[in-house]
């Protein structure tokens with residue numbers, strides 16, 4: 535099989551989802567890092583939206599993290615998507631929800647004024663209420679989206695939880711999961727997995743905070 539090449543920006547949570555999948559499935563792959571503030575010509579030619587991730591397989595290119603991850607799931611074991619079509623469709627719906635959380639999280643960290651940052655925080659909290667209500671009741675020591683087994687949808691949420699933890703490590707005020715015990719347990723389970731821990735380069739926690747500070751956001755001043 536042709537070795538896949540993942541095109542990445544170090545801090546991108548969407549790319550991170552694909553890395554988690556590649557690691558879970560022990561796929562032999564290469565990764566190319568690009569600078570999104572200075573996108574190379576070759577990248578612009580292959581990425582229809584000018585966004586990462588893209589996955590190159592020989593001359594073929596796949597874009598959109600959810601699609602890349604489904605392709606990886608269909609072509610490598612262990613299969614992480616449910617086999618039942620209804621369950622699979624539900625997991626796709628919640629993957630969309632995870633993407634919305636990532637967009638809100640980005641807005642929260644980048645808001646210039648406290649009032650706008652607080653508004654984004656409140657949007658996140660409203661989404662957590664919906665998410666918490668939809669999760670099953672945890673039974674064992676590990677807890678995933680649908681209970682005791684990890685699925686593709688879990689890999690869509692893990693980058694969000696990791697960023698929340700980076701923020702909370704610097705300022706507890708930014709840990710928003712305190713009132714959501716199921717999400718909290720789920721986050722702890724995901725963040726303890728080797729595939730999640732190893733899905734970012736060691737400098738990412740520091741560079742994530744530097745990125746926020748460099749944008750002179752309200753939150754940047756509190757980290």
Ligand SMILES: N[C@@H](CCC(=O)N[C@@H](CS)C(=O)NCC(=O)O)C(=O)O
Nearest residue numbers: 546547548584585586587598599600
């Ligand atoms: N829906 C896309 C989102 C990807 C995305 O937003 N990537 C960001 C980096 S995290 C990007 O490449 N931004 C560059 C740009 O918009 O110019 C996916 O899931 O793959």
